[in-house]
Amino acid sequence: MYRQVLDPLAGSLALSALCAAVPLLTLFVLLGVFRVKAHIAAITSLVLAVALAVGVWGMPLSQGLSGAAEGGFYGLFPILWILVNALWIYRLTEITGWFGVLRRSIRTVSPDQRIQGILIAFCFGALIEALAGFGTPVAITAVMLIAVGIDPIKAATVALVANTAPVAFGSMGVPLTTMAGVTGLPLEDLGAMAGRQTPVIAAFIPLVLVFLVDGKRGVRQTWPVAVVAGLAFGVGQFLAANYVSVEVTDIIAGVVAVVAVLGFLRVWTPGEIQQGTQVPAVAGGSVDSEAEGTAFDAEMRRRETGEGSALMAFAPYLIIVALFAFTQLGPIKDWLATNGVHQFTWPGLDVVSPSGKPASAMTFKLEHLKAAGTILLAAGLITMALYRVGPGRAVRAYGATLHQLRWTVVTVMSVLALAWVMNLSGQTATLGTALAESGEAFALLSPIVGWLGVAVTGSDTSANSLFGVLQVTAAKETGLDPVLLAAANSTGGVLGKMISPQNLAVAAAAIGMAGSESTIFRRVIGWSLGLTAAFAVFIYLQSTPVLGWMTI
Template identity: 55%
Template sequence: MFQQILDPIFGSLVLSAICAALPLLLLFVLLGVFRMKAYKAALASLLLSVVLSVVGWQMPVNQVLSATAAGAFYGLFPILWILVNALWIYKLTVATPWFEALGRTIRSISNDLRILAILIAFCFGALLESLAGFGAPVAISAAMLMAAGMKPLKAAMVSLLANTAPVAFGAMAAPIIALNGVTGLPIQELASMAGRQTPFVAVLVPLILVFIVDGRRGLKQTWPVAIVAGLVFGMAQFVTSNFFAVELTDVVAAVATVIAVLVMLRFWKPAEQIGSVDDIDAIVAAGADSQTRRDQGAPAVAARSTTTVTRPDPTIYKRPPAGHVWKAMAPYLIIMVIFSIAQIPAVKVWLGMVGSVTFPWPGLDLVDAVGDPVPATMFKLDHLKATGTLLFFSGLITMALYKVSIRDGIKIYWETLVQLRLTIVTVTAVLALSFVMNLSGQTASLGAFLASTGAFFAVISPLIGWIGVALTGSDTSSNALFGQLQVTAANSTGLSPVLMAATNSSAGVLGKMLSLQNLAVAAAAVGMEGAESTLFRKLVGWSLGLLALITILVVLQSTPVLGWMVP
């Protein structure tokens, strides 16, 4: 049996914490300074952590290798099993005319770019985040906004900033599931806590979006619909994550918000329309010279910027027949039905009996520094009731509904795997790094050191999550890296481990708009390759401002003032 040691480096907790932080520092430097590919940086950090485990923390080699395998397998199943099947369903819809029908439906609702920013970037982007994630919501939202006539730079900014509120529950709650896997905390408590934090961000995001699109005039004229969108989205997140199914949080929130906005627009309209088709007609009539295009926020030469100066196809503003709209929404409705059935008490119990197995991971025999068992040594395999499996069944039903042949379905699945090949390496490496750090005791050493800050750790905790997502580009990866660290520090300082773990996810989402991956996706989507630094400067203030607000919320939740919100 191996027992973790808190201060293995010359008996000093400070030196041990510094050494424990080296794999994370290496990851940050390789990503942020040298801009190395994420999968290469993750593999390099994993190798360093393995060496430190053997040499510094004196963990037996066979147990280090076993911990590496356990983390890599957890990255594959359930995390990547969710991501692959979610993206597969999305690609199935894109391969048919129904995805465009859904886009036309949204664009036909209003020509006002401020309203479209809420509907496309905030609502539809959240729907895409719930399935695809990994940049897809940003790329698609930005392209749709440009097609509607929004300036490229604004389209990119709006899409990036909107991709915050839904991220904590994105990809069918993969971040929360990863947090549960590395901390051992009950998934429902983590989901409930995150659902009592992210709504405060959701309420503000639509207001910021309309401000970016149209400044103070946008706020003055469209604040009612922005407030409604934010409140409905936030309340739906809270209710779904706390009382329904965490996997469906973003799906329910996005659909509920779209319905609320549509109902409101039947009885209320902004004082004037901003960004109608006439604006683009004027550009076309003016000849769309390079200077005009620069005025629109596009580079002088950019192949993809032509959508801002070419007369849009009139059909994109024509609402499809009701039958087409329902069929375009079918994959999302199928997912909601499948997951709702899985939550029926009798079905849930049956799935738990036949679709789940828990066993000790082979080759791991260890306890923590005080002799207690480490939860991560027990592996829970949900093969039938796993989120990814339910998504796979939903994809099969979608194939049947859309009459996609088995051959084409397999081809699209293979294309999905190819598209995610580097992501697969990155996620498995990051989860392996997380497991090695957690099981060897490196995370415990770092957490014990941070715990010396006492109650001030409640201020540090959101920043840790924010840095993790800003550098890795993934809330899932950040939770895998820092989830156990947050719990270790919380236990030592007397803070709620559920609160600190959930904070890592909820505050982390605010760093996603600044991650290199998302910035590159947004810049490419609007034909402004190389403009990542411009987008960074435009968004960093909003990111830090929202981080400050959620930090205040977390600090209050760590005290009796709002402590009643912690499950």
């Protein structure tokens, strides 16, 4: 049995925390400063984390390697399982020519790229996050943004930043449900508190998006619609989280935002329209040369002119939403939870926390039927039939997708292996505990702990599982509100998602530019740090009489 130690380095928590930060700092410095390819940076940081786990924290090498294997497998399933199938669906639209129709159809809603960015990445992305999560919205919306002519790197950046607002309530409220489970706090209270925090983030995100698309000019010319989108989404989140249900908060907020934006566009248009240009195919795909006759001619015509039914062009994404919604129906959801999940203890691990409780990361939950990737695979099969893509062409498209993602597979598996080693060895707990030693000022650092957890794991759910108890314990020791800090862990954590190497890899792969993670990282790191700092001040003020009236 391996028992985690919080202060292994000379009995000093501060020195141990600095040591624990080395793998993460190495990863981000290699990406952001030296522009090292993501898979090399991830493998380097993983080796460092294993060395520190064994050499400093005293974890047996066999358990360190077993933990790395568990994290790597989690990267493969469900993360990469989602990404592969999402991009396969995109490739089906590309080889059949329907991607060109999609491009034209999106432009008919609004010809302005900045407004398209809000509708696609912010509004539609929130609906996908509400149902799926785990990187699915980033992969899908990045491709759709390229469809309207936005530069690939810019599209990835916009998709990542937009994905912050809905994450705390994503996947039908799983992050907050997890937080309630590990802390024992009422889910309704956590949801209500988060619903009084995330709208502050949501209100500003559309303004950031139009800035990313078109700089200061974009904000100056399109701020009215950005404000409408942000406020509508925020109000929707607040009302749903406090008076309806945690599970449907993002669905309600996303729908409210879409209706508000479309309604506003009926009475307002920007003084100057920014239209995009044709962008090359994301996945490097083209119409299959083996297609023959009228089917091939129809595909070529759709590619060149964008002729075709808008409903057919949007069909794959409507199918995705419909399937995810179907799996959330009571009887279906219960059946999948019973028959579509296999839970087991990962072999080779025997780890307990400093308090002597078994580490939760030892238990692996394999959701084979209810996994988002499996649902996306089903959507792809339906798309095959709808677009009349033969099995041979579909298999070749799937193979091409796997080849495109070969280095992304290495990156994601290495990053998740790094996260699991740090979690199981106690390195992440050391970092969080060191921050929790700040006394009443911990209200300022509470969202930063959540940000750290998501930056490491790429998941708000994982960060809540990792730091939920720590937040509640620190709150009780310092006389702060446990519900406030537990919710802040989740809401602050969402701002770390855009810089998580796992999500950077998903974004780079989605735009067909695996290896560009360092470029995307440099585009988003400033926004992540700046928004987190501002949000930390906001949470601190909620713990004082200044904004205490906002708490439940």
